[in-house]
Amino acid sequence: MELTTKAIDSLRIEHITKRFPGVLACDDISLDIGKGEVLALVGENGAGKTTLMNVLMGLYHPDEGRILINGEEVNFRSPNDAFAYGIGMVHQQYMLVPNMTVLENIALGFKQAWKPWKLDLNMVRDRIDAVARQYGLAVDPDAFIWQLSVGEQQRVELVKTLCLGARFLILDEPTSALTPQETDDLIALLKRMSGELSIIFISHKLQEVKDLSSKVAILRHGRVVFQGNTIDHSSSDIAALMTGHEVVLPHNDAPACTMGPMLQLRNLKVRSDRGFLALDDLSLYICKGEIVGLAGVSGNGQRELAEAINGLRKVESGQILFDGKDIANCSPVQVIQAGMGYIPEERNTEGIVPSFSMKENFILKDTDSEKYSSHSFLKNKVVDVEAEQLRQQFDIRSPNIEVAAGSLSGGNIQKVILAREISRSPKFLIAVYPTRGLDMGAAEFIHKQLLQKRNEGVGILLISEELEEITNLSDQVAVIFKGKIQKVLPSSEASRRRLGILMAGVKDDEEI
Amino acid sequence: MTKRFKTGYRIGVILLAIIITMLLGAVILWAIGADVFKTYMVILTEPLKNKIGVTEVLLRMVPLTIIALGITVAYRSGIINIGAEGQMAMGILATTAIALAFPNLPSGVLIPFAILAGMVGGAAWGFIPGFLKAKLEVSELLSTVMLNYIAAQLYTFFLRGPMLDPAELTMGSGTPQSMRLTRNLDLTRFIPGTRIHSGLFIAIGLAVLIFLLLWKTSYGYKMRAAGASERAARYGGINVPKYLIIAMMISGGFAGIAGSIEIAGVHRRAIEGVTSGYGFSGIVVALFGGLHPAGILPAAFFFGLLIYGADMTQRLVGVPANMVQVLQGIIILVIVATKMVLANPYLMQRVESKFAAIAAKRSNLEVQA
Numbered sequence: 104m105e106l107t108t109k110a111i112d113s114l115r116i117e118h119i120t121k122r123f124p125g126v127l128a129c130d131d132i133s134l135d136i137g138k139g140e141v142l143a144l145v146g147e148n149g150a151g152k153t154t155l156m157n158v159l160m161g162l163y164h165p166d167e168g169r170i171l172i173n174g175e176e177v178n179f180r181s182p183n184d185a186f187a188y189g190i191g192m193v194h195q196q197y198m199l200v201p202n203m204t205v206l207e208n209i210a211l212g213f214k215q216a217w218k219p220w221k222l223d224l225n226m227v228r229d230r231i232d233a234v235a236r237q238y239g240l241a242v243d244p245d246a247f248i249w250q251l252s253v254g255e256q257q258r259v260e261l262v263k264t265l266c267l268g269a270r271f272l273i274l275d276e277p278t279s280a281l282t283p284q285e286t287d288d289l290i291a292l293l294k295r296m297s298g299e300l301s302i303i304f305i306s307h308k309l310q311e312v313k314d315l316s317s318k319v320a321i322l323r324h325g326r327v328v329f330q331g332n333t334i335d336h337s338s339s340d341i342a343a344l345m346t347g348h349e350v351v352l353p354h355n356d357a358p359a360c361t362m363g364p365m366l367q368l369r370n371l372k373v374r375s376d377r378g379f380l381a382l383d384d385l386s387l388y389i390c391k392g393e394i395v396g397l398a399g400v401s402g403n404g405q406r407e408l409a410e411a412i413n414g415l416r417k418v419e420s421g422q423i424l425f426d427g428k429d430i431a432n433c434s435p436v437q438v439i440q441a442g443m444g445y446i447p448e449e450r451n452t453e454g455i456v457p458s459f460s461m462k463e464n465f466i467l468k469d470t471d472s473e474k475y476s477s478h479s480f481l482k483n484k485v486v487d488v489e490a491e492q493l494r495q496q497f498d499i500r501s502p503n504i505e506v507a508a509g510s511l512s513g514g515n516i517q518k519v520i521l522a523r524e525i526s527r528s529p530k531f532l533i534a535v536y537p538t539r540g541l542d543m544g545a546a547e548f549i550h551k552q553l554l555q556k557r558n559e560g561v562g563i564l565l566i567s568e569e570l571e572e573i574t575n576l577s578d579q580v581a582v583i584f585k586g587k588i589q590k591v592l593p594s595s596e597a598s599r600r601r602l603g604i605l606m607a608g609v610k611d612d613e614e615i
Numbered sequence: 616m617t618k619r620f621k622t623g624y625r626i627g628v629i630l631l632a633i634i635i636t637m638l639l640g641a642v643i644l645w646a647i648g649a650d651v652f653k654t655y656m657v658i659l660t661e662p663l664k665n666k667i668g669v670t671e672v673l674l675r676m677v678p679l680t681i682i683a684l685g686i687t688v689a690y691r692s693g694i695i696n697i698g699a700e701g702q703m704a705m706g707i708l709a710t711t712a713i714a715l716a717f718p719n720l721p722s723g724v725l726i727p728f729a730i731l732a733g734m735v736g737g738a739a740w741g742f743i744p745g746f747l748k749a750k751l752e753v754s755e756l757l758s759t760v761m762l763n764y765i766a767a768q769l770y771t772f773f774l775r776g777p778m779l780d781p782a783e784l785t786m787g788s789g790t791p792q793s794m795r796l797t798r799n800l801d802l803t804r805f806i807p808g809t810r811i812h813s814g815l816f817i818a819i820g821l822a823v824l825i826f827l828l829l830w831k832t833s834y835g836y837k838m839r840a841a842g843a844s845e846r847a848a849r850y851g852g853i854n855v856p857k858y859l860i861i862a863m864m865i866s867g868g869f870a871g872i873a874g875s876i877e878i879a880g881v882h883r884r885a886i887e888g889v890t891s892g893y894g895f896s897g898i899v900v901a902l903f904g905g906l907h908p909a910g911i912l913p914a915a916f917f918f919g920l921l922i923y924g925a926d927m928t929q930r931l932v933g934v935p936a937n938m939v940q941v942l943q944g945i946i947i948l949v950i951v952a953t954k955m956v957l958a959n960p961y962l963m964q965r966v967e968s969k970f971a972a973i974a975a976k977r978s979n980l981e982v983q984a
Contacts, residue, residue, distance in 0.1 A: 164968050180965075415849060436852035447850055456844045456851075467840065467851035470833035479832045 191269025396577030444529030457509025658924030682897030685869025698759030700894025701766030706871025709736030733875030741867015
């Protein structure tokens with residue numbers, strides 16, 4: 104089957120400027136991508152990458168500048184116009200209907216198959232087959248979306264975009280939700296595809312920029328601060344250009360504290376949403392002033408563990424001794440009052456109330472405290488003063504404290520949550536994927552804050568998939584597999600290879 | 616985008632919505648063969664031409680305001696209360712029972728007591744769907760509507776049975792109504808020659824109270840958080856089921872108060888048809904008023920005007936008063952559409968760039984001229 108779109112030999116972005124109230128999101132940006140090239144667009148959260156791509160897709164109209172395809176000026180007024188030229192985008196949030204099959208989802212956008220009175224599903228099926236063969240992208244057209252893992256859903260998004268005739272792919276942080284294995288697969292796939300397509304991908308991860316891209320452009324505060332061929336530059340050069348300074352993620356090298364246990368999990372059994380035992384006889388000890396990193400492939404009980412400790416999930420049996428007191432099956436508010444801090448996995452929907460202002464989100468857990476209310480009336484002045492202070496102290500980039508928290512970027516949302524949790528001076532902190540999807544600058548900031556808390560004597564359970572994050576910060580590393588702790592080892596003995604083997608479920612690592 | 620443009624855009628969209636509502640209504644009026652212009656003039660201006668008219672509009676504003684306030688509390692807490700009609704009926708029954716049982720209490724005691732009873736009656740009727748939703752996840756859309764039917768039947772039962780006016784029983788036609796309640800329950804009619812009563816001040820007082828509750832206290836904060844994001848509220852240690860039930864009890868309680876005041880201020884006895892759709896109109900008022908007391912007061916006035924004006928069209932231009940319900944339906948549709956339009960930043964962007972292009976063209980022309 105033939106593509107309806109023409110080949111794109113070159114795409115030029117010239118002097119694009121886009122302003123939002125009080126923000127210059129894109130400032131005179133010019134880029135140039137030829138056939139078969141892969142451009143990595145890197146920069147911190149809020150640097151203007153997504154805005155630029157939305158301009159390219161016709162979602163936003165640039166205030167100045169123009170876009171040229173094959174030397175001809177184009178004027179996109181909606182994503183449909185961009186599609187017609189063969190530009191397709193895979194967003195960070197997948198746009199799929201969960202209770203429909205892959206085939207039906209792709210048919211949704213595939214207008215050629217919309218016959219009068221009939222949807223030609225066979226035509227769509229043929230098209231999917233053709234795309235799958237051409238790019239080596241296998242998907243099962245009859246699987247329901249809800250049955251697929253995140254990585255598979257992303258593949259469906261790619262197939263969908265390609266079926267619609269995309270010759271030019273834009274990928275917004277394609278690996279941010281993938282496991283390490285899925286990431287490797289995707290990189291290999293995109294590499295194969297780059298023979299026939301041009302690709303722009305937005306990323307924070309230096310490794311994939313190095314692996315995949317032929318060109319790299321770095322944005323900072325809406326300007327292109329660097330453009331060049333990837334092979335000419337080292338990872339650390341690119342990292343330095345991204346944040347404007349040399350980034351060395353902080354390491355935990357202070358001697359481990361031995362102040363006695365703070366959180367003891369004893370033989371925990373907890374069920375998942377689907378009813379099976381997500382935690383099966385799990386035991387773990389964490390001391391004051393100690394960071395224990397919990398490594399593991401996601402879906403091995405990490406979420407259930409964090410929820411069970413925080414009173415959000417029922418504990419079937421076992422004990423959670425917090426400062427000597429059993430808090431298993433306590434209500435969330437009792438756990439909070441006992442001094443537990445919690446940075447949840449879902450920062451956008453759980454960690455904040457998105458429609459509430461930033462300052463309202465700071466007091467989420469403290470509306471009854473004497474600090475913020477008297478006789479049930481909120482002390483608005485105190486709230487304002489505290490919020491302004493936290494905004495400055497945690498370097499949260501927003502026009503003021505009144506903005507809706509949900510409108511902030513991922514990094515800033517995470518800082519709001521961190522600011523709230525840390526300012527409550529907790530005795531213990533549970534941080535779940537605290538830097539997932541964040542740029543290096545924000546990650547560095549969050550790591551420093553966690554280490555500082557540790558040095559002040561707060562125990563921290565750090566749940567993460569990023570082995571580097573875990574080995575950098577932890578005193579001890581525990582590996583979780585299928586709801587059990589595989590092994591606890593001191594950070595010094597936790598090599599990448601050893602952790603990888605343990606995470607894969609091999610029990611006795613000593614013999615290998 | 617300038618703030619001025621944003622405000623202008625919002626006002627423009629709302630004006631457009633009003634025009635569209637009027638146009639759609641006009642089509643229906645034209646279809647039933649009415650004089651469109653005259654009908655609108657009667658509805659919108661006739662009531663405001665004299666003292667009686669204005670006070671009658673204010674009279675209808677009272678239950679609308681109180682019910683809409685209650686619905687706002689529920690809506691902001693994440694539960695949609697369609698049961699105000701039934702809750703109001705239960706409030707009336709409770710008030711009537713108190714007035715019948717203690718006719719000799721002085722006004723200063725009886726009125727607060729009876730209104731409190733009405734509130735409790737409504738709150739009890741609101742508690743049921745709140746509890747069912749919080750504990751068993753029963754959809755409040757179903758349970759509140761079903762409870763409306765039950766309340767309506769209970770209401771008729773009491774008026775035809777235990778509370779029936781003894782005079783009706785012995786010599787009357789058997790009209791289902793209670794006896795004239797004790798004068799100690801009467802709310803003052805403060806403008807002689809009109810029916811407007813002191814319930815108006817209670818309604819305004821309650822509006823202030825709800826504003827303080829929702830936006831100034833920790834209870835309101837928790838209720839709004841539970842409504843805005845249940846998951847985040849749970850994470851933040853807020854007992855979501857508890858606040859859901861409380862919100863539903865406040866909502867029902869307010870509908871009950873509206874019923875009490877309607878009895879004590881207007882009818883002075885429980886009769887059939889007191890609720891007369893106020894429970895449903897209250898939802899429209901709450902939405903039209905932007906789920907905020909400051910918006911609800913004018914919205915309630917506007918709907919009071921519509922309801923009273925519709926009575927007049929029946930007399931003056933022969934258009935059935937039911938037309939108001941048709942208009943209400945159209946208004947709900949337009950409100951929903953307007954909200955979606957206002958929530959679409961891309962559309963706003965496009966309108967702005969259109970305006971900018973027009974302005975640029977015009978300034979070019981001026982330069983040339």
